Amino acid sequence: MRTLQLPDGAAVPVIGQGTWHMGENPAERQNEVAALRVGIELGMSLVDTAEMYAEGGAEVVVGEAIRNCRERVFLVSKVYPHNASRTGVPKACERSLRRLGTDCIDLYLLHWRGQHPLGETVEAFERLKEQGKIRRWGVSNLDLDDMHELDSSACATNQVLYNPAERGIEYDLLPWCQAQGMPVMAYCPLGQGGDLLRHAAVRKVALHHAVQPAQVALAWALRQPGVLVIPKSSSPEHLRANASAAELKLTADDLQLLDEAFPPPNRPQALQMV
Numbered sequence: 015m016r017t018l019q020l021p022d023g024a025a026v027p028v029i030g031q032g033t034w035h036m037g038e039n040p041a042e043r044q045n046e047v048a049a050l051r052v053g054i055e056l057g058m059s060l061v062d063t064a065e066m067y068a069e070g071g072a073e074v075v076v077g078e079a080i081r082n083c084r085e086r087v088f089l090v091s092k093v094y095p096h097n098a099s100r101t102g103v104p105k106a107c108e109r110s111l112r113r114l115g116t117d118c119i120d121l122y123l124l125h126w127r128g129q130h131p132l133g134e135t136v137e138a139f140e141r142l143k144e145q146g147k148i149r150r151w152g153v154s155n156l157d158l159d160d161m162h163e164l165d166s167s168a169c170a171t172n173q174v175l176y177n178p179a180e181r182g183i184e185y186d187l188l189p190w191c192q193a194q195g196m197p198v199m200a201y202c203p204l205g206q207g208g209d210l211l212r213h214a215a216v217r218k219v220a221l222h223h224a225v226q227p228a229q230v231a232l233a234w235a236l237r238q239p240g241v242l243v244i245p246k247s248s249s250p251e252h253l254r255a256n257a258s259a260a261e262l263k264l265t266a267d268d269l270q271l272l273d274e275a276f277p278p279p280n281r282p283q284a285l286q287m288v
Contacts, residue, residue: 095128
């Protein structure tokens with residue numbers, strides 16, 4: 015699996031695993047645990063979760079999945095905005111640590127911006143780093159104005175919505191992050207609901223390369239320097255396809271076809287979130 019470097023030099027795989035909607039159905043728990051373990055074996059050892067997902071349920075699933083392989087996993091979790099205060103962050107982090115069954119989170123993110131000042135959240139993050147509870151911190155769903163206000167070289171990443179159908183960040187936010195050497199972590203890189211993967215242009219490119227449409231969508235995002243993706247899957251077949259997307263190289267003709275189907279932005283756009 016190819017890797018990219020975070021600002022502090024840590025190497026992470028360009029394809030990780032998302033866990034949104036995991037932990038919601040107890041009947042699916044063992045399948046979800048097994049899927050995460052398969053993904054880790056395939057090299058997708060960055061696992062992204064959040065206290066919001068199933069109100070902690072996804073963190074419990076992740077904790078079970080990494081129980082015997084914690085040292086191989088780059089663990090990411092996120093704090094709710096309403097918990098992102100000076101006193102709320104450490105309490106939320108402790109709850110996440112318990113659910114995850116670990117004593118340290120590799121990357122802790124502010125899930126989106128809320129009522130608490132960014133400076134207060136950063137102060138709490140830095141205190142957690144000093145205590146060894148987290149190794150680094152970052153943000154999610156922050157637009158360019160927010161990043162300017164944040165003004166911190168310690169921010170390890172910005173996790174945002176990015177896929178061929180949602181490419182507004184290409185106008186300003188993505189180039190700015192690239193100039194700062196700050197990786198962008200793309201969530202929902204396969205879109206939502208299946209429409210993106212059923213699109214004729216995506217399917218045509220997939221047919222040309224004899225791959226799955228999901229591999230095309232992932233390779234499309236990974237064409238950008240400093241971008242990593244966190245697709246979610248509970249299917250071993252899909253996990254293997256996702257992992258192989260790191261080696262798929264789209265041609266100029268492929269990219270032109272996708273640009274025609276999903277035009278790049280020609281003006282600033284409001285940051286999209288799901």
